[in-house]
Amino acid sequence: MTTAPYTTQELERLAGQAGRDLEDAPALDVLRWAAETFGPRFCVTSSMEDAVVAHLASRAMPGVDVVFLDTGYHFPETIGTRDAVAAVMDVNVLTVTPRQTVAEQDAQYGPRLHDRDPDLCCALRKVAPLEQALAGYDAWATGLRRDESPTRANTPVVGWDPKRRKVKVAPIARWTLADVQSYVTEHGVLTNPLLMDGYASVGCAPCTRRVLEGEDARAGRWAGLGKTECGIHL
Numbered sequence: 724m725t726t727a728p729y730t731t732q733e734l735e736r737l738a739g740q741a742g743r744d745l746e747d748a749p750a751l752d753v754l755r756w757a758a759e760t761f762g763p764r765f766c767v768t769s770s771m772e773d774a775v776v777a778h779l780a781s782r783a784m785p786g787v788d789v790v791f792l793d794t795g796y797h798f799p800e801t802i803g804t805r806d807a808v809a810a811v812m813d814v815n816v817l818t819v820t821p822r823q824t825v826a827e828q829d830a831q832y833g834p835r836l837h838d839r840d841p842d843l844c845c846a847l848r849k850v851a852p853l854e855q856a857l858a859g860y861d862a863w864a865t866g867l868r869r870d871e872s873p874t875r876a877n878t879p880v881v882g883w884d885p886k887r888r889k890v891k892v893a894p895i896a897r898w899t900l901a902d903v904q905s906y907v908t909e910h911g912v913l914t915n916p917l918l919m920d921g922y923a924s925v926g927c928a929p930c931t932r933r934v935l936e937g938e939d940a941r942a943g944r945w946a947g948l949g950k951t952e953c954g955i956h957l
């Protein structure tokens with residue numbers, strides 16, 4: 724397993740080369756490449772909507788770090804999924820929290836910032852904590868899929884994350900929802916119970932609703948607020 728430190732230029736070059744080489748590779752092969760290339764400087768991030776990428780990554784690299792952002796606004800089902808993943812999977816779940824508790828944020832910005840300025844709320848509770856959490860890694864994996872929404876249609880399987888200057892891996896970018904469901908069934912992967920209750924994408928409770936028939940998977944996120952992404956993937 725290679726763990727030599729890379730320069731930023733080397734990481735960017737690696738991302739470009741792997742993006743071309745691995746575009747058509749199976750998800751597990753993509754994660755094996757990440758594990759062999761980056762070793763412990765590779766992690767997975769998970770919203771705990773399901774544990775598919777964490778499961779795949781644990782097959783490629785048992786004990787892999789799985790970063791979970793606990794915004795303080797999650798559904799209890801999401802926290803339960805996180806705890807179950809930590810208990811039964813061969814992964815190292817790392818829970819990351821924002822600098823301020825919800826109460827401290829309310830005191831500084833007023834209550835329900837998510838209703839008045841969701842971009843700021845996400846910046847404080849998701850984007851900034853993730854930047855700090857990823858500081859010790861060269862590469863990170865996400866569960867982004869091209870079929871989730873138009874904003875994700877061009878997601879590369881391996882790409883360069885210029886904001887954080889890291890390699891960004893989306894091993895299931897080419898998967899469909901049916902592919903995810905097949906993998907879950909075949910491997911008995913943990914999923915968030917809310918997926919069985921009308922939610923197609925699970926985020927913070929105040930900003931997530933069930934989807935209606937015909938809506939895309941992320942239509943229930945920040946509905947009516949003109950916002951489609953938290954900022955992590957922009």
Ligand code: SF4
Pocket residue numbers: 794796836837840841842844845846848849926927928929930953
């Ligand atoms: Fe705040 Fe909503 Fe973003 Fe969660 S999803 S951090 S509650 S604005």
